[in-house]
Every structure is written in structure tokens, then in C-alpha cells.
Amino acid sequence: MIEVSKLSKHFSEHLAVNNLSFTVQPGEVIGFLGPNGAGKSTTMKMLTGFLAPSAGSVKIHGFDIAKQRIRAQRVLGYLPEGAPCYGEMTVLDFLLFIGKVRGYRGKELQERVKRVIDLLELGRVIGQSIDTLSKGFNRRVGLAQAVMHEPKVLILDEPTDGLDPNQKHQVRQLIKALAKDRIVIISTHILEEVSALCTRVLLIAHGELIVDETPHQLLQRSKYHQAVTLYSENALDQAALKALPGVQSLEENSRDGSLTLIPEPGAVLFPVVNALIQQRGWQVQEIAVESGRLDEVFRRLTRGESA
Amino acid sequence: MKHWRIILEREFSGYFATPLAYVFLLTFLVLSGLFTFYLGGFYESEQANLQPFFTFHPWLYLFLMPALAMRLWSEERKSGTIELLMTLAIRRREMVLGKFLAAWLFAGLALGLTFPLVFTVNFLGDPDNGAILTGYLGSWLLAGAYLAASSFVSALSKNTVLAFIGALGLCFIFVVSGHALVLDAFTNWAPQWWLDMVSSMSFLTRFQAISRGVIDVRDVLFFLSFILAWLVASVIVLELKKAD
Structure with a gap:
């Protein structure tokens, strides 16, 4: 479970996130929706413990991200915006590094890495350095890193950005498969993704939560509903x-x-x-x-x- | 395996992923050779020791160690991987330690590759090899001090060039702090204890004895606590300034 309470973040004068509160239960797939600069990424950075909030708190499965950062982050898988990976490493070395950091050794390490390579179809590029990959492959390496330890909470910042329609479909299938009994939070501005994937939408604009409802309810707000x-x-x-x-x-x-x-x-x-x-x-x-x-x-x- | 070791391995092999490692090693060996034989007058001194070699290390390291440390954190900030690293459930002190040790081990490797000098001096004369070993260890400690301060500067900025220049400036202060250049600025008005403290921070003064092969426990403790202080400062900076 994720409990977000009165979360705010300001960068000097600019208020990026304003008094955000919500809770998420296992099994939910949350879509963060909002225009660019609405505060989606900033919120995700606070949920994952990268940024310290200016006010408010985040609890991941009972662990306060500010006070018990390490324990909270162990149950987290995170794909940051733009899927940053160590560019000079090969895909295989990078995934082995992540696996070791996640605590896997020996045979289990090999199996975990092999599993995500198969899952995200990275077999063709494991020997290539990440710098030389296309945007789509780069994104998949970022996803592989995030799901390797089968985290209870998966936070993905624009997981399908830069993928072609087939790859988008694959990633959505993957997220759906992972979503069972877990919490998935994705941010996107691809609207079709929300109806295809999410059980609940949090619409954010100017750092504030405007709407918190199901995609179906959101559609009912349309003037074209029943048109x-x-x-x-x-x-x-x-x-x-x-x-x-x-x-x-x-x-x-x-x-x-x-x-x-x-x-x-x-x-x-x-x-x-x-x-x-x-x-x-x-x-x-x-x-x-x-x-x-x-x-x-x-x-x-x-x-x-x-x- | 501890997280600091995993970070260390990644960073250390990271040096070899680009030509950086080889360029650095080559530059280090060529420069230390030039300093020893031309500026140091290794042959002319006609003494079987490596003092001409060690004497110039504070100046050689002033440029080379910031170059080795500049990428440690700046690169992470620039490429955004810092966000990945900081959310992987690793303690900050392990990250700082792992990265520092990678750079320090690499400096040790560069230093170790000057071993032909030891053979040369043993071939030409009958040196005190204990003093030479002391000199090497002292020099490695000195390199660690530069690297710790430089990695701190690297943690401040996402601009690697800025990290290099900043680290060079910071290290320069400690190189010359025993020199009249710095002390004159305080002589007329600052209390004596301040002057003593500033001059006691001097790398040059501390290293002089070491380069002759005399190692004082106080000097060793100075360098070790200097390293520790900058590593702690790096942890604090990373805690305060995570983004951008």
C-alpha cells in the first residue's frame, strides 16, 4: 500500500506539487495524467525517495520514505524519466550490476538477469553498450532494471515513450501481467494508455490533484459521452x-x-x-x-x- | 557482497570502458618520468633513492587526481543516472566509499606501474628499499587526499569541467597552505593558532618527510582523517542536493 499525505514540493519560488494526498492498494494500476510540467515526475521522484518533499509524507508498505528510505526502496522498482542507464556499460553488464545491487548472487543472479532479458526481448543487444541502443531498446533496458526483483511497487515514468506501436503493446501487456497483487503507477500523456491499462486515473495540473477516479468515470465527463x-x-x-x-x-x-x-x-x-x-x-x-x-x-x- | 564493493567494481571497470584509463596511465607515467629525470635530476644527484621521483608528486597529483575524480558524481548528475543510483536502496555512504575507493585503487595502479624505477635504482646502486616502500605508501595516501577532496567537488556539479577546475582550486589551497603565499595573507592579523593550523594542513610540508622515506604516524593520521572528512562532506552534500 502507498499512503501519500499532504505532499508538497517547491523549488525556490515555484510550487511544483501542492498538497497531494492519495492512497493506493495492491492490484491497482494508477495513471498519472497531466500536461508537461504539471508535477507528475516531481511526485514520482518524491515517491521513490529521490527528492525530499518540502512538506507531507510518503509511506510505501508502511515504510516512511524519508525515515526508512532503504527499506522502502527495496520494495520499489523505478523507471526514471528518460530511462537513464550507464551508457558505457553493455546491457548484460548493466543488468548484472543491478542484480548484484538487488542482492542476487551466483546462479540466482544469472537466472534473474536471463529472465528479464527474455521478458523484454533484449537477447539481440546484450553485448552492445547502452549508448549505442535505439530509444526503444534503451527504454526496455530501463524497464528490465525496474522489474528484475519483482517489486511490490512499480513506478514507471513514461514507460512507453519512444516505443513503436508494437513495443507499446508489449510493454502494456508486461505491465498488465505484473500488475496482479502489486501496485503500478505510470505517468503518461498518451491518453489511450490510460483506458488500455489503468484502473484509476489521477489527473494533475499545476501541481494539484484535480481528478481521482476510474477511466470510465473520467470518460463520462466528456461532452461526447453517449454522443x-x-x-x-x-x-x-x-x-x-x-x-x-x-x-x-x-x-x-x-x-x-x-x-x-x-x-x-x-x-x-x-x-x-x-x-x-x-x-x-x-x-x-x-x-x-x-x-x-x-x-x-x-x-x-x-x-x-x-x- | 556489500554495496560499496559492487559500486567499486562498476566504477573501476568504468575507467577501462573508455580510453580514459589508458590515456591517464600513459600521461601519469610519462609525466612522472619527465619530472624524475629532468626536473628532479635523478642521474645528476647520484644518489640511490627515489626522492627526485616522489618530490614532484604533490604537483603531478594536483592536475591528475582531479581528472580522475571529476567524473565520479558529475557524470551521474549529467546523464541522470544519479536518480537510478539514489533509488536502488543503497546507503549514500556506501556509494561515496565505493566510488572513492575505485578512484583510489586506480591511482594505486598508476603508481604501481612506475615499478621499473625501483629496479633501475636497485640496479644502479644500493638504495634503502624500506624507504622506497614508505615513499610509495605515502604517495598513495597523498593521492587519496586529493581524490577525496576532488570527489567532493564532483558531487556538487553536473559539469565535469567545472568539477575538474573546482577540485584543482581546492587541492591547490592545501598544497600551498604552508607557503608564504598563503600565510602572508594571515600573518598581520590572524591569531597564531590559526596560522599554525593553516600551515599544518599543507600537503607539501606533510609530504616532504614522506618523500624522503620517513613516515610519521601524525602525517598518516592527517591524510587518513583528511580523506574521511571529505568523504563525510560528500555524503552530506549528496543528501542535501540530490536533483540536477
């Missing part, structure tokens, strides 16, 4: 659609001519839209109910844009 999008090759009677009960507005997509009906809060549009289509005998090629658009919610919440 209905129609695509037809024939022109549709826009006035009739707009006049339907519960329709707040209608947007026409200039790219493909599809129409999106945005509901009034709480309204459900699909039955009435469907009834109108039946009644008028329209030929509609596509009809889709949206669950919401995270990017729109994200923009609105973090920039204070009106809906």
Missing part, C-alpha cells in the same frame, strides 16, 4: 435530428460529412435517433455511440476550457 455519430451517403435532415429530445447540439465533421449528436448531460440518445431513422427510412451506413473522448476531457480539465 451518437451517424454517417450517411445521403444528406440527412439536420433540423429533425437537432429537434430530438435530449440533443444539445449537432456537429458536422467536415472531413467525412458525418454528424455527431451531443447529448444534454445525462441524456441517452441512441433509442430516439434510431427511432427517427426507422421512421424516415434513412439509409445510414454507420452509427456509433461514443463512450467519451479523453483528449477533450483532458484539455477542458487541465486548461479550464469551457465545454
